[in-house]
Amino acid sequence: MKVLLAEDNPLLLEHFANMVDWKQYGFDVVLKAEDGKRAWQKFEAYHPELVIADIQMPRMTGIELGERIREKSAETILYFLTSYEEFSYVKSALELGSCGYLLKHEMNRVQMIRILEEAGREIKKRKRYSRYDAEAAFTELVWELERKNGEEIHIEEYSAGLPDVYDLFWVEQDHRYPVVCDVFGIQESRADEKAVAGLCYQAVPQTVAAVQAGDWFWLCLVKTQGGATEQAYDLKLRLREKFGSTFSVLILAEQEELSGCVNRYLRTKEVRRQGIFRVCSCVLHAEDIGRSRKVALPLDLEKADRWIRDREFEKLCRWMDQNFLKAVEARDGERFEALTRYFSVRLMEYHEKLVNLQTGVIFTVCESEDTANWYEASVLYHWMKHKVMELGKILENPSVFQYSDIVNRAVLYVSRNYTNSDLSVEEIASHLKISANHLNTVFRKETGETLWKFVVRVRMERAKELLNLGRDEMTDICRKTGYKNISYFSKVFRETCGMTPMEYRREHSEI
Incomplete structure (x- = not known):
C-alpha cells in the first residue's frame, strides 16, 4: 500500500515521515509533498490508498486537494491535519468523506499508529472497483x-x-x-x-x-x-x-x-x-472469425527441392498454387506458415547472388516497395509466386552467373548508384571495404572486363531503354544515366554503341 503525506512545514513533514515504521503496517511506499500542488501531482502519479494532508498549504489547500482526490477516487482514505479548531474546517473535511480531523500539536506516534491500523483494515475490507x-x-x-x-x-x-x-x-x-x-x-x-x-x-x-x-x-x-x-x-x-x-x-x-x-x-x-x-x-x-481446419494434402517439400534443382519452375508454380490456395481456403495457418518459410528461405539462397552482366541486373528478393503490402495471405502469396517465376527466368538465361561475394556486391552497388555522376571505382571499393586495385583484379578475373567498363555498360543499357521509350529529353537521359555533360555522354554513347544517341533514337524509338 502507499501513503501520501502533505505538509508545508519541512520539519513537521520529516517528523511525521519518521514517526513510525510504515512497512510494519503494510505501507511500502511513503510519498511526501510540501505543498498542495505537488501532493496532487504525486497522487495522480502513484494513486496512494491513504492521504494525510495539512489543510493550510500554499498553491492548493488541503480541502482543495481533497476535492480533486474525490473527483478521481471515492475509495482513497483521507485524514486532515490543522493547527486550528474551527468548525468550518471540520465541516469541509467531513463533507469530503474524510476519516479524521487531527490537530497537529496533538499528533503523536500512538495516534499515527491508530490511523494506520484503521486505514489498513478499511483498505482490505473495501471492495475496490476503481x-x-x-x-x-x-x-x-x-x-x-x-x-x-x-x-x-x-x-x-x-x-x-x-x-x-x-x-x-x-x-x-x-x-x-x-x-x-x-x-x-x-x-x-x-x-x-x-x-x-x-x-x-x-x-x-x-x-x-x-x-x-x-x-x-x-x-x-x-x-x-x-x-x-x-x-x-x-x-x-x-x-x-x-x-x-x-x-x-x-x-x-x-x-x-x-x-x-x-x-x-x-x-x-x-x-x-x-x-x-x-x-x-x-x-x-x-x-x-472462420474456423481453421487441417489440409489433408501431404506437404512434400522434397519434391519442391527437386524441381528447383532441376529448373522445373512451371511444375513448381502449379504445386505452389495447389498448396497455398488450399491453405488459404482452409485457413490452415500452420501449413501457410510452413510454405511461406520454405519459399522465403529458398529465395534468400539466391538473393544478390545471380548476376546478369549484360544488363547489370542482380536478383534481389525484396525491396522496400515489395514489402509494403505483406499483410494479407493472397498478396503475400502472389508476390512470392512472382519472385519464384522471376528466379526461374533468370536461371534459364545463359548470361546469368554466380560470382564471388565481392563481385556480387560490386554489381549490386553499381546497379543502385549508376545515376550518381560522381561514382568511381574508389567509391565502390570503399563501400566494400577493400582496395580499388584488389577489386579491379577480382572483377576482371571473374568477368573478363574492368569494373569501370561494366559501369559504363550499365549506364549505356539504361540510356538505350530511355531512348527506346522516346519520352525523355536528352538532358534528362544524360542525368538519369550518371552524366553531367551532354557532349561527354554523347561521346561515350558513340564509342560504345557505334552511333550517336539521336541516331539510336531515330532507329529504335517506340514513339
Missing part, C-alpha cells in the same frame, strides 16, 4: 492466461474487483507476416504499448482495462453500455489517426461476465495465426 484496481486485476489475469494457456485459472480470484458485465475487444495492429520479416530481416514498427492502451480509455469511456497481451495486440475490457460495434469502429479510426498505421478490432464478447469473456478469449486465441487470412483495418465479431 479503474486502477480493475486494470491491475485484469492485467494479472491476462498474464496468467498467457502463462498457463487457460489451465488451472481460478476466475473467482479476479472477479471480486470485476463484478460487472462486459464487452471484450481484441485490438490488433495490422502488421506484415512475421515469418517473412524474420527470414528477410525486416523490422516492423510497433505502436507504443501504453499509448495504445491510453487511447482505448479515451476512445471508449467505459473501458475498465486495456492490456497488451501479445506482440501486436491488446485486450480491451469495456463495461457493457450497448453499441459495441460503433465503439469498435470509432476506436479503429482513432488508432489510425493517432499512430498512422491500421488496426483491426475483433469483438470477442458482448454482455458477458468476466468468466464468459475469458472463455471467449481462450476459444478464439487461434485468431493469432489467422491474422494473415483477414483483410486489414477490419471490425469483426467472434462469430465472423
